[in-house]
Amino acid sequence: MTSNDQPGEAAYKVLARELRQAILRRRFADGVRLPTEAELAAEHGVSRQTVRRAFQDLVADGLVHRVPGRGTFAAPREGQYLRQFGSIEDLMGLSLDTSLEVLRPLRRLVNVEAASRLRLDSDTVYTVVFRRLHEGNPFCHTAVHLHPAAGSALADVRTLATPGATSDATIIGLLDDRLPAPIAEAEQSITAAAADAPLAEALGCPPAAPLLRVDRTYLTTDGQPVELAVTHFLPEQYSYRIKLKRGLG
């Protein structure tokens, strides 16, 4: 800091907010270059590093995109919308106050669809079916299909092999300790579905009741899919909350 600063708020944050507003108000038309780092530094009486720090936030928010040698550009208006932000605890704060109850133990069996979604050559996967309870009440039902390597890695987990057994484990947590490469990302798809007979029984809801269906494919750092989880949630006891932040096209 120079000398006469009142660091109540960081200079780069002030600049970032100012630029954010200007971009959201479309002061910079699509494809038009924003002022250069040097220009902004001069205008605002800060160093180029401070300008860069502000742009880092805007890039992280997806509001601008930068090209060396060319400049900085506002995210294209085309399809510009709101970007996912924040955490996913609401959905996955599962192992906290919940317990897992095995309905069908982990077993190796043929499942062409699951195998294909895991991008396997063979047709066999390892499958375990369970439900989760919160204070004794079931609120979701999950079928997990595993890559054979992942499935055999879990073969020795007692609680997954025993029908009716309960624990507070998560599959991803178990895999983490047993796979050579850690799980790094997932692809998720959310939709709605009617409860079929087994689902209705497991969840204690009327048949054909509307459920929230979440399909998730987990990938290791190598990009190898290792787990496919299909979960049905009771909507009364559950909703998926997200915060969205503006930016990106």
Added chain:
Amino acid sequence: MTSNDQPGEAAYKVLARELRQAILRRRFADGVRLPTEAELAAEHGVSRQTVRRAFQDLVADGLVHRVPGRGTFAAPREGQYLRQFGSIEDLMGLSLDTSLEVLRPLRRLVNVEAASRLRLDSDTVYTVVFRRLHEGNPFCHTAVHLHPAAGSALADVRTLATPGATSDATIIGLLDDRLPAPIAEAEQSITAAAADAPLAEALGCPPAAPLLRVDRTYLTTDGQPVELAVTHFLPEQYSYRIKLKRGLG
């Protein structure tokens, strides 16, 4: 750069990747402090600034959390999961190939629940109901409730005032150009619901069919809620896809 650098890959990126792997593999137990910036700088033969740059990425990914004066900590294992990432075009790529058809025109009316969710003092909001079509087929039904200021700002929009009128507009797009402060973020909640009679008719599905229900509250940069949208999607023609990245607890 000093002199003997081979800038094939930035030093801070190498360090960031190394730390990322170590954290995902839980080399640092919950609540344990990571090495300080100075220690990492010395270990890796880089400057403290470079270490900071690496940590910036990890913070952005939600993998670590830092406290001035105390240190840097891996995201708590408890509930550690996958973090939202990527864009939301799949959900909101609406105005592209779709058209909006007004079912009930924009009008001012009393709605206690909507007013309270918009944090209004009064009980009256502006409401418009429409559905969206893709290639002539309806795929979602939306009721939009607006803050009075926002509602009156849209009072002159012909296509919202006319039942049966179609357009390719989005409410947020219309508001953007008419509100003093731009819309910056939204809070969203996703659940499942059964189709009631009006929904079934508007969407052409059987009554009690399962639908994906998305409630969204839009906020301006001031944090003022201006729009509440309740949308029901046909699951057959629609699913909400997200990519998740590891990190955060």
Added chain:
DNA sequence: CGTTATTTGTGCGTATGTATT
């Protein structure tokens, strides 16, 4: 086709502020 100017990317050193222990 190379040269040059512009613009962003990376890296280091230093100084000072602030929060925690």
Added chain:
DNA sequence: AAATACATACGCACAAATAAC
């Protein structure tokens, strides 16, 4: 009060990509 550790800010140097000449 002192030591520790992260946060902010400035300055400088050079690299790399781009565009214009």
